[in-house]
Amino acid sequence: MTSTSAEKAARLLREHGRTYAEEAGITLRDAPSPLYQLLVMTVLCSIRIRANTAIDAARELFTAGLRTPTAMAESTWQQRVDLLGRAHYVRYDESTSTALGEGAKLVLDRFDGDLRNLREEAGGDQDRLIELLQEVPRIGPVGAGIFCREAQAVWHDLRPFFDERSRTAAADLGLPHTARGLSHLVPPEDLARFAAALVRASLSHDKHAD
Structure with missing residues (x-):
């Protein structure tokens, strides 16, 4: 050095x-709700769209109370579209609304609503963790990288x-x-x-x- x-x-x-989690209003902790919020932010950032637009969209969703996979899954497709529209998250608002709904159901069904279970399933294997993250609709290698980059603040085994x-x-x-x-x-x-x-x-x- x-x-x-x-x-x-x-x-x-x-x-x-x-x-970016801080900018989106997420107080990141190793707990179900903030980790899910980080996942939502990751989904929103995983397309070719300005970062500040994705962050604004995350804030809109969280302000509306969609901070847990249960709340996201119980919201309607149109509600999510409208919230994304408020943040000018255009062109991708409808497909992203679908991805958020499907992703919430996956987190509930696959990981019992708690992404710490995803981490546990990975068993300390970073490559496996990245694979599991990519089971979430819309998240590919780039999105998995975004999530891990931010999650290392609380998941210390990801560091560096x-x-x-x-x-x-x-x-x-x-x-x-x-x-x-x-x-x-x-x-x-x-x-x-x-x-x-x-x-x-x-x-x-x-x-x-x-």
Whole structure:
């Protein structure tokens, strides 16, 4: 680790170090409701749409009380479409409403409404965890990466986790581009924030970390 890399990492944390879960109003804990909210946010971010639009859509759903798989499953398709529309989550509102409804039922039926059961089924195998996440409608490899990138804040056995997007951003900024290399730049408790900061810097084309 060079002092230059450490300084870049510290600057990224100062300027961009806010997780997407935090922005969506999720107080992330290792508990069923916040973990499910993170999953919903992941579903919303898993298509080619602006990140702030996806976050706004998540807030609309949570404000309306759709914070658990039970509440999501009991909502109507049209209710979800309308909530997504308020956040200008257009073009994908109908298909996403369907995915959210089906995903809620899967979480209830497959994992008894608790994503900690998904983690337990993975048994500490990161690849298996990613496979299980991809059983959720709309979530593919990119979405699974988003979930793990944020979940490492509370699922410490995921640390260090940097998905392809954050590793590419790191390389563009002249930083190590492996999870191990990046993990040496910040304390363990800041890894999720650091991964988010890399993505945010990439999205904003912010080069002040140079």
